[in-house]
Amino acid sequence: MTKIKNNSYVLFFYNDSKKWLNKISKDQSLHTHVGVIKHSDAIGKEYGSRIRTNKDKYVYLLEPTIHDFVMKSQHGTQIVYPKDLGYIAARAGVQSGQKIVEIGTGSGALTTFLASIVKPRGHVYTFDVEPKFMQIAEKNITRAGMIKYVTMENLNIKEAKKMPVTEADMAIIDLGDPWTVIPQVRKMLKGSGAVVSICPTMNQLEKLTIALIENEFTDIECSEHILRTIDAREGKTRHSFYGIGHTTYLAYARKAFFDRKEKK
Structure with missing residues (x-):
């Protein structure tokens, strides 16, 4: 089981047109159309898990590929x-x-x-x-x-x-x-x-x-x-x-x- 750590790269995936590749920093947040995504919410979770934004939208935590x-x-x-x-x-x-x-x-x-x-x-x-x-x-x-x-x-x-x-x-x-x-x-x-x-x-x-x-x-x-x-x-x-x-x-x-x- 690979868990997300501080400085890990994560693809925040909402749908095919709304996805963001970020390096996790525990004090940072990503402001998007589907709400605020707190990096700290991803730390300790397994790749493939999902977190909820402040607008009650689910975003998946995917491990980035070369693609x-x-x-x-x-x-x-x-x-x-x-x-x-x-x-x-x-x-x-x-x-x-x-x-x-x-x-x-x-x-x-x-x-x-x-x-x-x-x-x-x-x-x-x-x-x-x-x-x-x-x-x-x-x-x-x-x-x-x-x-x-x-x-x-x-x-x-x-x-x-x-x-x-x-x-x-x-x-x-x-x-x-x-x-x-x-x-x-x-x-x-x-x-x-x-x-x-x-x-x-x-x-x-x-x-x-x-x-x-x-x-x-x-x-x-x-x-x-x-x-x-x-x-x-x-x-x-x-x-x-x-x-x-x-x-x-x-x-x-x-x-x-x-x-x-x-x-x-």
Whole structure:
């Protein structure tokens, strides 16, 4: 039985649109539409229990998952949504112990997710050119308890003379011009290592695919993933009126050798 303590993270859950991720502090209260939630009321209770607000509403005390930390991240940039995260992990075969390179840290949502899979023996090396965004990302990654599995560096991979990582199992690119770093990514990946790029537009996919072929990548796949939620209620189950639409296109490929002279 896991009981909530001071400094524990709790997801206060009222319904799907009213939920709050908080670090418990015995002297604090959370003021919401459903009433005041006293942190002290949660201390000593088991995750899954419920407490009552001053407006006589029940709120459940749920243990946060990586999904919760990702969706409640502070956003300096657009995050990668769970529907895309799951496919990336499955398609690239991400597993514990792997070495992963991320180019474009953003808000750290994807970094957090990948670190949660490769830990405790694996590691994520993430690079970005915007110190302001990296500060936000570091807070998000630390909040989720993943920072010790992540190395963050303010570095422009496009201009790097020496690659900071070699023999990586996977590289993920979240840039507006991902094709410009494919030669560098190739140098950092092991043979058959995977690269995944996040592309908001199809024009980016076209340019990226050309660069992947030129740099000897195979098993190229481009896809879009749509999640449609259902409002399931007795006698009136239907598709939800609201939901996340287009978020991104994903490009996947693997490093191969085309019997050309290896680029230096």
